[in-house]
Amino acid sequence: MCRNVSKYALLFLFLALSGFIFLLRNIHTVENWNCHTISALYQLQSRIQSSFLPVNLPTFHHNRTFCAHLGQKPTPEDELEERYLLDSITWPGPPPRSSPPALRQTSDPVHSLFAVLPTQGGREWHVGDQLEALVQMHDFQGRPKRYGGDFILARLHSPELGAGVAGKVLDHKNGFYSAMFPLLWLGSxxxxxxxxxxxxxxxxxxxxREERPDRCFLRACSAWASF
Known part of the structure; x- marks a missing residue:
């Protein structure tokens, strides 16, 4: 009985080895068969789908003009539009100096001020209104700043309700910033x-970032101050 089992095992091993060798020798032929089979099935599927489409269809053309103006000199209108777009996203900065400013001349949240502006007519705020706060930045010496460019975040929140909304900050480029919030809930x-x-x-x-891009990297930190 053991001899019969060993014979069958040897026979099975021989057949498996022969099939593996045959597959290695004819692998390119098998790949071509698969490609031809997939291509034939795709053509058959396309014919079946086209048979169900309406006959009177408009003729569609490929759009090949999306790079038509690539490498050409822009027109004056294009240059004006490009300048407008760049100016709309530019970040204002401090005025040019002969030497870097001292720490006491930079923005200080402790000395800075903000006030909530009243509504028109002095009425109360209602849901759907817009709340506006005016921020005036000062330096560490308590002097008001005369230029913008500070990175400021603003939010309106209610710890009791667990609600909050981000505000839109508008830089007036003279040391003043407007923070506008939509009122979305009732209460304080x-x-x-x-x-x-x-x-x-x-x-x-x-x-x-411009001179040493290799020194720029993302890092989670708590470099912020509230006032």
Missing amino acids: AQIEITLVHSSEAVAVLRRL
Whole structure:
């Protein structure tokens, strides 16, 4: 009985080895068979789908003009539009200096001020209205800043309700910032204005990004201050 089992095992091993050798020698032929089979099935599927389509269909043409103006000199209208787009996304910075500013001349959230502006007519706020706060930045010496460029975040939140909304910050480029919030719930709310980076720090980060991109990397930190 054991001899019969060993014979069958040897026979099975021989057949498996022969099939493996045959597959190695004819692998390219098998790949071509698969390609031809898939191509034939795709053509058959396309014919079946086309038979169900309406006869009176418009003729579609491929769009080959999306790179028609690539490498050509832009027209004056294109240059004006490009300049407008770049100016709309540019980040304001501090005025040029002969030497880097001292720390006491940078933005300080402790000395800075903000006030909630009243509504028109002095009425109360209602859901759907817009709340506006005016921020005035000062330096560490308590002097008001005359230029913008500070990276400021603003939010309106209610710890009791667990609700919150981000505010839109508008840089007036003269040391003043407007923070606008949509009122989305009933009840009390708190305003939080956060100075992430001063305009001087933003200028340094921009210079490092342009001159030494290898020194720029993302890192989670708590470089912010609220006032």
